Amino acid sequence: MADESYLKTWVSDKLISLIGYSKSVAVQYVIRLSKESSSPADLVRKLVEFGFSSSTETRSFADDMYAKVPHKQAGPSVLASSNGFLLYIGLNVGVQDRHEGHVQHVQNQTSKIDEDDDDSEEERRRDQEERAQLERNIRERDAAGTRKLMEPKLTKEEKEEQIRRSKALEDNDTLELRKVSRQVYLQKRRDQKLLELKDEIVDHEYIFEGVKLTEAEERQHRFKKQIYELASEHIEDVDDINEYRMPEAYDQEGGVNQEKRFAAAIHRYRDPGAGDKMDPFAEQEAWENYQSGKGTLKYGSRNKQAPADYEFVLEDGIDFIKESIMDGVNFEDEMSSEKPDDSTAKNALQKLQEERQTLPIYPYRDELLQAIHDHQVMVIVGETGSGKTTQIPQYLHEAGYTKHGLVGCTQPRRVAAMSVAARVSQEMGVKLGHEVGYSIRFEDCTSEKTILKYMTDGMLLREFLSEPDLASYSVIMVDEAHERTLSTDILFGLVKDITRFRKDLKLLISSATLDAEKFSDYFDSAPIFKIPGRRFPVTINFTKAPEADYIDAAIVTVLQIHVTQPPGDILVFLTGQEEIETIDEILKHRTRGLGTKIAELIICPIYANLPTELQAKIFEPTPDGARKVVLATNIAETSLTIDGIKYVVDPGFCKIKSYNPRTGMESLLINPISKASAMQRAGRSGRTGPGMCFRLYTAYNFQHDLDDNTVPEIQRTNLANVVLTLKSLGINDLVNFDFMDPPPSEALLKALEQLYALNALNSLGELTKTGRRMAEFPLDPMLSKTIVASEKYKCSEEAITIASMLSIGNSIFYRPKDKQVHADNARMNFHTGNVGDHIALLNVYNSWKETNYSTQWCYENYIQVRSMKRARDIRDQLEGLLERVEIEPTSNLSDLDAVKKAITSGFFHHSAKLQKTGAYKTVKNPQTVLPRWVIYHELVLTTKEYMRQVTELKPDWLIEIAPHYYQMKDVEDASTTKMPRGKGLAAD
DNA sequence: GAGCACTGC
Numbered sequence: 001m002a003d004e005s006y007l008k009t010w011v012s013d014k015l016i017s018l019i020g021y022s023k024s025v026a027v028q029y030v031i032r033l034s035k036e037s038s039s040p041a042d043l044v045r046k047l048v049e050f051g052f053s054s055s056t057e058t059r060s061f062a063d064d065m066y067a068k069v070p071h072k073q074a075g076p077s078v079l080a081s082s083n084g085f086l087l088y089i090g091l092n093v094g095v096q097d098r099h100e101g102h103v104q105h106v107q108n109q110t111s112k113i114d115e116d117d118d119d120s121e122e123e124r125r126r127d128q129e130e131r132a133q134l135e136r137n138i139r140e141r142d143a144a145g146t147r148k149l150m151e152p153k154l155t156k157e158e159k160e161e162q163i164r165r166s167k168a169l170e171d172n173d174t175l176e177l178r179k180v181s182r183q184v185y186l187q188k189r190r191d192q193k194l195l196e197l198k199d200e201i202v203d204h205e206y207i208f209e210g211v212k213l214t215e216a217e218e219r220q221h222r223f224k225k226q227i228y229e230l231a232s233e234h235i236e237d238v239d240d241i242n243e244y245r246m247p248e249a250y251d252q253e254g255g256v257n258q259e260k261r262f263a264a265a266i267h268r269y270r271d272p273g274a275g276d277k278m279d280p281f282a283e284q285e286a287w288e289n290y291q292s293g294k295g296t297l298k299y300g301s302r303n304k305q306a307p308a309d310y311e312f313v314l315e316d317g318i319d320f321i322k323e324s325i326m327d328g329v330n331f332e333d334e335m336s337s338e339k340p341d342d343s344t345a346k347n348a349l350q351k352l353q354e355e356r357q358t359l360p361i362y363p364y365r366d367e368l369l370q371a372i373h374d375h376q377v378m379v380i381v382g383e384t385g386s387g388k389t390t391q392i393p394q395y396l397h398e399a400g401y402t403k404h405g406l407v408g409c410t411q412p413r414r415v416a417a418m419s420v421a422a423r424v425s426q427e428m429g430v431k432l433g434h435e436v437g438y439s440i441r442f443e444d445c446t447s448e449k450t451i452l453k454y455m456t457d458g459m460l461l462r463e464f465l466s467e468p469d470l471a472s473y474s475v476i477m478v479d480e481a482h483e484r485t486l487s488t489d490i491l492f493g494l495v496k497d498i499t500r501f502r503k504d505l506k507l508l509i510s511s512a513t514l515d516a517e518k519f520s521d522y523f524d525s526a527p528i529f530k531i532p533g534r535r536f537p538v539t540i541n542f543t544k545a546p547e548a549d550y551i552d553a554a555i556v557t558v559l560q561i562h563v564t565q566p567p568g569d570i571l572v573f574l575t576g577q578e579e580i581e582t583i584d585e586i587l588k589h590r591t592r593g594l595g596t597k598i599a600e601l602i603i604c605p606i607y608a609n610l611p612t613e614l615q616a617k618i619f620e621p622t623p624d625g626a627r628k629v630v631l632a633t634n635i636a637e638t639s640l641t642i643d644g645i646k647y648v649v650d651p652g653f654c655k656i657k658s659y660n661p662r663t664g665m666e667s668l669l670i671n672p673i674s675k676a677s678a679m680q681r682a683g684r685s686g687r688t689g690p691g692m693c694f695r696l697y698t699a700y701n702f703q704h705d706l707d708d709n710t711v712p713e714i715q716r717t718n719l720a721n722v723v724l725t726l727k728s729l730g731i732n733d734l735v736n737f738d739f740m741d742p743p744p745s746e747a748l749l750k751a752l753e754q755l756y757a758l759n760a761l762n763s764l765g766e767l768t769k770t771g772r773r774m775a776e777f778p779l780d781p782m783l784s785k786t787i788v789a790s791e792k793y794k795c796s797e798e799a800i801t802i803a804s805m806l807s808i809g810n811s812i813f814y815r816p817k818d819k820q821v822h823a824d825n826a827r828m829n830f831h832t833g834n835v836g837d838h839i840a841l842l843n844v845y846n847s848w849k850e851t852n853y854s855t856q857w858c859y860e861n862y863i864q865v866r867s868m869k870r871a872r873d874i875r876d877q878l879e880g881l882l883e884r885v886e887i888e889p890t891s892n893l894s895d896l897d898a899v900k901k902a903i904t905s906g907f908f909h910h911s912a913k914l915q916k917t918g919a920y921k922t923v924k925n926p927q928t929v930l931p932r933w934v935i936y937h938e939l940v941l942t943t944k945e946y947m948r949q950v951t952e953l954k955p956d957w958l959i960e961i962a963p964h965y966y967q968m969k970d971v972e973d974a975s976t977t978k979m980p981r982g983k984g985l986a987a988d
Numbered sequence: 989g990a991g992c993a994c995t996g997c
Contacts, residue, residue: 413996440996440997458997483995577991577993607993608994635995639995655994656994670993778996807997877997940991948991
C-alpha cells in the first residue's frame with residue numbers, strides 16, 4: 001500500500017486548494033486511480049483528468065504511486081465500496097471531521113478484501129463477455145454516427161510497448177515490470193506530447209450549452225462527477241455486502257448506467273491479442289469521453305442532472321387549484337387603489353365574500369359548526385391554505401358564539417397574529433381593533449367591541465395570570481399547534497384543565513396533519529376534523545448517494561438548477577450566518593466569471609440578525625430573466641414566506657438549542673432536521689405553483705436517520721420561567737402537571753432549585769412575595785430578580801436597561817465578515833474602564849439615548865437599530881411594570897458597584913472563578929489582566945464552551961448577597977476551589 | 989484565534 005503520509009501531503013497540497021474536497025476522499029481516490037491504471041502514464045492521464053496539472057511533479061508522483069500501489073487489478077466493486085463506504089459514513093459522522101478516523105478502518109478493510117480477492121476464472125470470463133458486449137454496443141453506436149471516434153494517435157512502438165506492459169501486468173512479472181519501467185521515460189515524453197495537445201485545447205475556455213467554464217471549474221465538475229459515480233457504484237455493492245442496505249428503488253430498472261458501470265472492465269482487461277483496435281480504443285475512449293463530456297457537462301454530477309435520475313418519492317397529492325386569495329397583499333392593493341367611492345367599496349367587500357366561498361374549508365362550514373356544537377374539544381387538521389385560521393373564527397361568530405364571550409385564536413408569532421387579524425377585519429368589513437382585534441406584546445389592538453381576538457400564544461399565557469379561568473372567552477382556538485412552542489405546550493395543560501369545569505368553553509386545536517392522533521389522545525380522544533389543504537404538488541428529489549460535504553453539494557445544486565431548470569426562485573436552507581456568508585461568497589465568485597452566458601443570479605442572504613434594510617432584498621420581485629437564490633436559516637421554514645420560490649434545496653441540517661439541566665449549559669449545535677421539518681421545508685416551494693425540492697441526502701437517510709418530529713421545546717429548555725409562571729397560577733404540583741410531553745424531571749427540579757435559590761419560592765415550594773413580583777416581568781427569572789433586587793441598591797433604572805438589553809440576546813452588535821475589525825473596535829469603546837459586558841450594554845443604551853435614539857449613530861457604531869428599538873420597547877414596558885410592583889425608579893450611575901450587585905443578586909448562580917490554568921474564557925473583555933471572579937449571563941456550547949456577557953465580581957458579594965448559596969469556604973480557598981456548585985466550565 | 993438557529997412575554 002502506498003505510503004499514506006506522503007500521499008496525504010502531496011495530495012493535500014496539489015488538490016485540496018484546487019478542488020476543495022476532503023483530503024481523505026482525495027487520497028482514497030488517488031489510490032484507486034493508481035490501482036486501475038495500466039501504466040504510470042495512464043495514471044498521469046487520469047490524474048490530469050482528475051484535476052492535477054500535467055507537471056513533471058505529477059509525473060514523478062505517478063511513477064511513485066505506480067510502483068507503490070499493488071496492481072492486482074482488484075475489482076472496482078471492492079475499491080468503489082471502500083470509497084463509497086467512506087462517503088456514506090461521511091454523512092453519518094456529522095458535520096465536523098467527517099472522514100478522519102474512518103480512513104484507517106476503511107483501508108484495513110479494503111486491503112483485507114484485496115488479499116482475499118481471487119479473480120476466479122468464472123468471474124474473468126463473465127467480465128470479458130460483458131466487456132465484449134459493451135464494445136459491440138459502442139461500435140454499433142459509433143457506426144450509427146452518434147459519436148465520432150478520433151484517429152488513434154499512438155505510434156506503432158507505443159502500441160507494442162503497451163502490449164508488453166499489459167502482458168507484464170497480467171503475468172505480474174516483476175522483472176518484466178522493471179524493464180518496462182525503464183522505458184517509462186520514453187513513454188513520458190510521448191505522453192507529454194499528448195498532454196500538450198490536450199492542454200492546448202484545455203487552455204481555451206469551454207463553451208457548451210451556452211455556458212462558459214474555466215478550466216479549473218471544468219475539472220472540478222469532472223472530479224465531482226467521478227466521485228459521484230463512485231458513490232453510485234457503492235450503492236450496488238452495499239446491497240451485495242448486505243450491510244448498509246439501500247432501498248430497492250435505487251436499483252430500479254434503467255436507473256443504472258450500464259455503460260459507465262462496465263467502463264472499468266474495458267480498462268482492466270486490456271487484451272493485447274485483440275491488437276490495434278482494442279488497445280488504443282480504451283485509451284481513446286477515455287480521451288474521447290473526456291472531450292465529449294465537455295459537450296454534455298452541466299453543473300453538478302451527472303447523476304443529479306436529470307430529474308429522471310432522482311427518486312421521485314412524494315406525495316402526489318393535491319390537485320392543481322388555481323391560486324388565489326390567501327395572500328392579503330393583492331387585496332390591500334385593491335383596497336387602497338379604490339378610493340372611498342361607496343359602490344366600489346361594496347364591490348370589494350362582495351368580492352371578498354365570494355373569495356371566502358372558494359376556500360377549501362367552505363363546503364365543510366355547516367358540518368364543522370355542527371361538530372363544534374356537539375363536542376367541547378376538537379382537533380382540526382388542515383394544511384396550509386385551507387383557510388382555517390381566517391374562516392373558523394368568522395363561522396363561530398356567524399353561529400353566535402360571540403354573544404357570550406370572545407373567540408380567541410392564538411398564533412405562535414406576532415406577525416401572524418397581526419396580519420391574520422387585519423385580513424379578517426377586512427373580510428368582515430370592520431375596522432381593525434374594533435370587532436376584530438389582535439393582542440401582542442407592546443401592542444394591544446382591541447377594544448370593548450372586540451369579539452374576534454387574535455393573539456400570540458405567549459400573550460394568552462399572560463392573560464391567564466389575570467384571568468385564570470378565561471371567563472371572557474367562549475371559544476379558544478390554538479392554531480399551529482404542531483409547532484409545539486413552549487407557550488403552546490403550557491397552554492395545552494392549562495386549557496385542558498379549564499375545560500373540565502367550564503363546560504361552556506369550546507376548545508379547538510388546529511394543527512397540520514402530522515400530530516393529529518397525538519393531540520386527540522391528549523385531549524381525551526377528542527374528535528379529529530379534517531379539512532383538505534390547498535397546495536401545489538411538490539416533487540421531492542433525494543440524492544442517490546450521501547453527500548460528503550453539504551455546503552458544496554448545495555452550491556452545485558443551486559448552479560445546476562440555475563442552468564438546467566425553468567425560471568423560478570431558489571430557497572436554500574442553511575444553519576447559520578457564517579454558512580450563509582460563505583456560500584454567498586462562493587456563489588458570487590463562481591458566477592462572476594460566467595458573465596452573460598448564464599442568466600443573472602441574485603443572491604439574497606436572510607437570517608434573523610441581518611439588518612432589516614438588507615432583509616428587505618428578499619421580498620423585491622425578481623427581474624425578468626434573472627433568478628433569485630435565497631440563502632436562509634430556519635427563519636424561512638415558518639417565520640416568513642417568500643413569493644416566487646419554486647425550488648427548495650434542503651441539506652437537512654439546522655442548529656438546535658438544547659439545555660443540559662445538570663450543568664446548566666445550553667448548547668447550540670448543528671443537528672439533522674426531523675421528517676416533519678423536511679416536509680415543511682419542501683412545502684415552501686409549492687406556495688405559488690408546482691415546486692421542486694432537492695434534498696441533499698438519500699431516501700434511506702430520510703427514512704432511517706431522521707426523527708419523525710423535532711423534540712418539543714419544552715423538553716430542551718431551561719424551565720425556570722415556566723415553573724415561575726405555573727407557580728404564580730397556583731399550580732404547585734408540577735411533577736404531575738398534565739404536560740403533553742413532560743419535560744425531564746431533572747430539568748423541573750433544577751428550575752425549582754434555581755427559583756428557590758433566587759428566593760422566589762420558599763422551602764415548601766410556594767411562591768414568595770419576591771416570586772410574585774418577579775412573575776410580573778416578562779423576563780427570565782434571573783433578570784426579573786435583578787430588577788427586583790435593584791430596589792435595594794437604588795439602581796432600578798439601570799437594572800431595567802440592562803435587563804432589556806440582555807433579553808434581546810446576541811443581535812445588538814452587527815459584525816459583518818468583511819468589517820469585523822471595525823465592528824470590534826466600535827464595540828470596544830463601550831468597554832472603556834474594564835467595566836464588563838453588562839455595564840457596556842448599559843453604556844450602549846445610554847449613549848444611544850443621548851443621541852436621541854439616532855439611527856445614524858447606530859450605523860456608525862455597528863449596532864443594529866432594530867434591536868435597539870426593541871430594547872427601548874422592552875424597557876418602556878418594564879418601566880411600566882416597575883410601577884405595578886411598586887419599585888421606585890431610581891438611578892445612580894456613579895455607583896456601578898451597586899448595579900453589579902443587583903446583577904449578582906440575580907445571577908449568583910452564574911459565577912465563575914479563574915483557575916490557575918485559565919479555566920474560563922471571557923467573551924469580550926478587553927482587559928489584559930483577567931478578573932478572578934466573574935458573573936456571566938449564559939453559558940453556551942457551540943464549537944467550544946462560551947460564557948456570554950461577563951462582568952467582574954468581588955467574591956465577598958456572593959456571600960453578602962447569597963449567603964444561603966455560598967459559604968466562606970467557597971470563596972476563600974483560592975487554589976483549589978472549583979466553580980461553585982461544581983459547574984463544569986471546561987478548561988481551554 | 990476564536991462565536992452566537994428561531995420564537996415569545
